[in-house]
């Protein structure tokens with residue numbers, strides 16, 4: 001069972017236009033598996049359920065947004081890759097603290113279900129007298145709703161959360177866990193598409209833009225990095241995913257910071 005050529009062409013165009021995510025040839029299985037639950041929810045159970053579903057949602061904006069959201073990959077975990085949070089605590093936070101006497105402003109872009117911004121908040125709250133606020137954004141309303149609820153299953157908790165942080169910042173809720181108000185109030189969640197203008201509240205001392213540029217083509221990456229460079233404070237920091245760099249044609253003002261392993265860059269101006 002696979003989607004028709006027309007369905008695949010329609011969905012991949014839609015997703016590219018609205019999120020910049022590239023669904024190249026061979027991704028038909030992904031369209032089929034991600035959209036099947038939407039088709040089933042509408043009572044479509046036949047072998048061509050996804051084709052049938054897509055054919056009736058062409059002019060339904062809410063359904064089209066749900067299709068785009070279903071094609072995003074929301075993989076995330078607590079303290080993902082570990083070293084970025086160590087670098088934040090040991091180098092980036094003390095450096096920005098010297099330059100900015102007010103609250104440090106942090107943007108966690110493409111934050112998925114909240115593990116990234118909450119990991120930043122837990123890391124910084126563990127420091128004495130830390131002062132900061134985080135804006136966390138994602139394209140997908142569904143992941144943001146989960147992030148705002150701050151409720152996680154045992155399986156999700158097992159992915160990277162250090163035991164002392166579990167004890168300090170979570171309490172049991174049914175079979176899962178819920179995050180503490182002290183962490184929650186440090187993070188403001190907003191829906192935001194990286195293809196659009198940058199969100200309010202800059203300039204940012206630190207931007208996390210991790211594990212999302214990989215889904216975009218070169219021109220889109222370049223445009224996003226250009227926009228980010230306009231909202232990073234001079235000397236501010238950019239954290240990318242472990243295998244990502246800002247050098248593939250983006251603005252030239254990023255300097256890699258030479259501390260343990262990690263994709264961390266500092267904005268020195270173009």
Ligand SMILES: C[S@@+](CC[C@H](N)C(=O)[O-])C[C@H]1O[C@@H](n2cnc3c(N)ncnc32)[C@H](O)[C@@H]1O
Nearest residue numbers: 019072074075076110112139140193194210211
């Ligand atoms: C793999 S997750 C990365 C989550 C987190 N940054 C991390 O590294 O663990 C990628 C996220 O990017 C979001 N995303 C994809 N396209 C986007 C766009 N155009 N604008 C904003 N967010 C987008 C997805 O919804 C998804 O939650």
